[in-house]
Amino acid sequence: MKLLRFPSLVQQKIFELMGFHSLLILSFCSKRIKHLIQSLQRYRWKDIKFVNYSFVELNEIHITVGFDIKSERIYLFPYKGLVTNPMRVFGMDPEVSCSFDTRLCGSKYTYNTEEKQRVVQGIHDYLYQFFGSSIDYEVESMETHLPPSLKNINSSRIKVPQNTTAEQLEACFTASPNQEYIEIGGHFTGNLCPNSVILGTEYLRIYCSAMHGDDILLRFRGKRLDVGQASFHDSTIVRFLNDWRTNKTFENLKSLLINSYDYKNYDAGKLLQDVGIKKMSQSEGILRLTWQMRLLYSTFLNFPRPPHRKWIPSAFESRDYLIRDGDGEKASVFIEDHYVCFAVWNGSSCVTNHTSDKPNY
Amino acid sequence: MTSPASSSEVKYLIESSEGNTFDVSGAALRQSNTFNAMFLNIGADGPIPFTDYNEATLKKVFEYCEHSVNEENYSGPKHQDDLSKWDLNFFNEMDQKMFIDVINASNFLDIERLTSYCCERIARMLRGKNTQEMIKVITLPTAEELEAKQKVEEKKAAAAKKVAEKAAETAEKTETLEELPVQQLVQTTRNKLTRKYLSFSNE
Numbered sequence: 001m002k003l004l005r006f007p008s009l010v011q012q013k014i015f016e017l018m019g020f021h022s023l024l025i026l027s028f029c030s031k032r033i034k035h036l037i038q039s040l041q042r043y044r045w046k047d048i049k050f051v052n053y054s055f056v057e058l059n060e061i062h063i064t065v066g067f068d069i070k071s072e073r074i075y076l077f078p079y080k081g082l083v084t085n086p087m088r089v090f091g092m093d094p095e096v097s098c099s100f101d102t103r104l105c106g107s108k109y110t111y112n113t114e115e116k117q118r119v120v121q122g123i124h125d126y127l128y129q130f131f132g133s134s135i136d137y138e139v140e141s142m143e144t145h146l147p148p149s150l151k152n153i154n155s156s157r158i159k160v161p162q163n164t165t166a167e168q169l170e171a172c173f174t175a176s177p178n179q180e181y182i183e184i185g186g187h188f189t190g191n192l193c194p195n196s197v198i199l200g201t202e203y204l205r206i207y208c209s210a211m212h213g214d215d216i217l218l219r220f221r222g223k224r225l226d227v228g229q230a231s232f233h234d235s236t237i238v239r240f241l242n243d244w245r246t247n248k249t250f251e252n253l254k255s256l257l258i259n260s261y262d263y264k265n266y267d268a269g270k271l272l273q274d275v276g277i278k279k280m281s282q283s284e285g286i287l288r289l290t291w292q293m294r295l296l297y298s299t300f301l302n303f304p305r306p307p308h309r310k311w312i313p314s315a316f317e318s319r320d321y322l323i324r325d326g327d328g329e330k331a332s333v334f335i336e337d338h339y340v341c342f343a344v345w346n347g348s349s350c351v352t353n354h355t356s357d358k359p360n361y
Numbered sequence: 362m363t364s365p366a367s368s369s370e371v372k373y374l375i376e377s378s379e380g381n382t383f384d385v386s387g388a389a390l391r392q393s394n395t396f397n398a399m400f401l402n403i404g405a406d407g408p409i410p411f412t413d414y415n416e417a418t419l420k421k422v423f424e425y426c427e428h429s430v431n432e433e434n435y436s437g438p439k440h441q442d443d444l445s446k447w448d449l450n451f452f453n454e455m456d457q458k459m460f461i462d463v464i465n466a467s468n469f470l471d472i473e474r475l476t477s478y479c480c481e482r483i484a485r486m487l488r489g490k491n492t493q494e495m496i497k498v499i500t501l502p503t504a505e506e507l508e509a510k511q512k513v514e515e516k517k518a519a520a521a522k523k524v525a526e527k528a529a530e531t532a533e534k535t536e537t538l539e540e541l542p543v544q545q546l547v548q549t550t551r552n553k554l555t556r557k558y559l560s561f562s563n564e
Contacts, residue, residue: 001457001460001461001483001486001498001499001500002499002500003483003499003500004499006461006464006465006468007465007468007469009468009476010464010465010468010476010479010480013476013477013480014480014483014484014487016480017480017481017484018484018487018488019488022484022487022488022489022490025490025491025492025495026487026495026499028492029492029495029496029499033499086493087491087492087493088492089492100491100492
């Protein structure tokens, strides 16, 4: 039965009646079939929000294709023996070590771990070409070693393994240096390369216990920074506030959230005394600032209620604010216990609250 | 013979590619959106020509339409397991060629229910298969066949190249001839003709 000879309405109906995995496998059959699926099913791909490459334990790789209200998973299992690709899965050459898992054909594949980089890049190239560049491509790593560096990635979450050097961590971003969102955790010690691309990312979230985050804060060049668990010297916080106020650095910065948990408590009176802080009066009320912080789509993957999302609201209230020299830009500051919060008014939603007595986070 | 349709008893004559005609009820024909758009309100003076399809195919398609006249309105493709015994028999007794002809005719006549069931049948043939198995179902050439085809094409290209080279050589000679001054060309022709005349008279 020559599928390519059917009228396109019939072809379209057949594709519509096929599930995601069958359609993907069908696309491996030939370039013409692949292009046909692409052109006739384009409307179906419009619902795709993201593709997430998750490197989990023991070299397993889970690839999630997240549609508006559902998701499809592709599993790659490591195999130590010889793996060849006679069926050219994901359009890769026959000698690439990736193939259908013969026991569980459909969503499951096997690959040789020695060719991990080549296999994952090959799959990513195929999906990128198949679904287009308008969706988010994410890398997530929870392994005991760092993930391969892939091209055209928008966001990453990396659980840094023990004894990782700054150079090794930096190498994860070589192929996609300009990512929109990066999240670093695990055994991250705070050491980054001098001109690290991580510090230039628009949205950065860092979790690192028992370390000082001073260097990260002072060298951050992006838009929004959230730091959890790390502590900061008082002098660093003061320098940051003064540098912003005097228009010296941090011209892109829109918000900063520090939560040092039990590692440090900050004294607002001491930190704000020499930074030129202004205070809203009782009659002016308290300003509540709200903004959206980036996350990986996969963060909410297992939440019961779709749709998938990549933004999470952040907010705090404060009477204290700074006025920047030169352009008069204003930013609110809130320091209490283990929290340091800072947000520029232009870049946040600002609502004055007249009922609340005490500012809060 | 045919008249503007309003009652289900009205019969229409259908003409196939062989020029044969046969009756189909108005109720069955009305399942075809193509018919509805073209003839339902204006009627037809003679047989309705569906001459891209043979009699056997059209009869099979309208057999389905006649059968499903009293079925409830179509509401999306049915799972194969939900098909009636009659439906299953209808599909199972067709060979592949007839099945393909029926899909094409049903698509042209825009009979939604039949087209969808046919498509569902093909989708079912592809589900749960690996690439090689799918290639067999949709009769795509395998990698080996493609390689063999490529070799044949390469041979053809080499042969065509040789022909082109020869043609170029001939053209070059002609060009050389054309480049001769006119007087010289006339002389050459005269000489040729004289030689020809001499050889003829000698005979």
